[in-house]
Amino acid sequence: MLEITFGANDEIILAGRFDAMEAEKARRVFLTLDDAKTVDFSRLDYISSAGLGVLLAAQKRLSEQGKGLRLVNVNGHIRDVFHFSGFDQVFQIE
Amino acid sequence: MIAADIDRDIAALPEVMRLADAFFDSASAPAARYAVELALEEIFTNMVKYNESGRGAIRVGIDRREDEIVVTLVDPDAPRFDPFTEAPDTDVSASLAERTPGGLGIHLVRKMMDRIEYSHTNRTATVTLYKRVH
Numbered sequence: 479m480l481e482i483t484f485g486a487n488d489e490i491i492l493a494g495r496f497d498a499m500e501a502e503k504a505r506r507v508f509l510t511l512d513d514a515k516t517v518d519f520s521r522l523d524y525i526s527s528a529g530l531g532v533l534l535a536a537q538k539r540l541s542e543q544g545k546g547l548r549l550v551n552v553n554g555h556i557r558d559v560f561h562f563s564g565f566d567q568v569f570q571i572e
Numbered sequence: 573m574i575a576a577d578i579d580r581d582i583a584a585l586p587e588v589m590r591l592a593d594a595f596f597d598s599a600s601a602p603a604a605r606y607a608v609e610l611a612l613e614e615i616f617t618n619m620v621k622y623n624e625s626g627r628g629a630i631r632v633g634i635d636r637r638e639d640e641i642v643v644t645l646v647d648p649d650a651p652r653f654d655p656f657t658e659a660p661d662t663d664v665s666a667s668l669a670e671r672t673p674g675g676l677g678i679h680l681v682r683k684m685m686d687r688i689e690y691s692h693t694n695r696t697a698t699v700t701l702y703k704r705v706h
Binding site: 497498499524526527528530531534535537538541555558559562563564567568 | 582583585586606609610613614617664665666667668669671672673676677679680683684
């Protein structure tokens with residue numbers, strides 16, 4: 479399961495598993511974004527290529543307006559996945 | 573050895589993950605868990621996505637052999653296509669504008685597992701993935 483909520487500072491908070499089952503649900507949220515956004519990964523346990531695809535599509539769309547996603551509190555395993563994908567070069571990860 | 577026949581449907585992915593849960597509940601190999609789960613998901617969803625009209629369930633197995641975890645996925649009705657050698661690798665250094673999600677799953681499996689084998693006999697495609705346990 480993937481839970482998507484908005485935090486006190488309007489950041490997106492992801493919790494659970496961002497996999498092929500949940501990618502469609504997330505796509506509906508991420509592809510409506512029209513402003514720079516912080517995404518809090520502290521409660522996200524897992525992401526696969528399906529989840530990365532959703533984030534990539536959102537990042538591409540935002541970058542056309544000079545904006546982007548900022549990913550925070552990314553755990554070690556997920557950080558590795560971003561690194562292996564080269565996504566650490568196309569996202570701001572803190 | 574833990575194994576099950578899983579419906580050829582993305583909606584059956586939680587069943588694949590329940591196999592992984594059952595395996596890791598009794599195997600003391602927590603460090604390998606993320607890679608094994610990712611490999612299971614990426615290969616299972618690939619088999620479903622690119623061979624929707626194939627007949628029969630996909631057989632998924634997880635086994636411990638000495639210092640390795642061995643993951644097998646068997647599609648009993650598939651054309652010959654080895655995604656590890658026949659699909660172009662994704663360019664991870666491309667700029668954001670040029671990046672596409674295609675091929676990313678296979679790329680990640682290659683990076684995160686230690687060894688990969690593909691075989692195809694009598695329409696049966698078998699992917700075997702090995703992850704060392706440290």
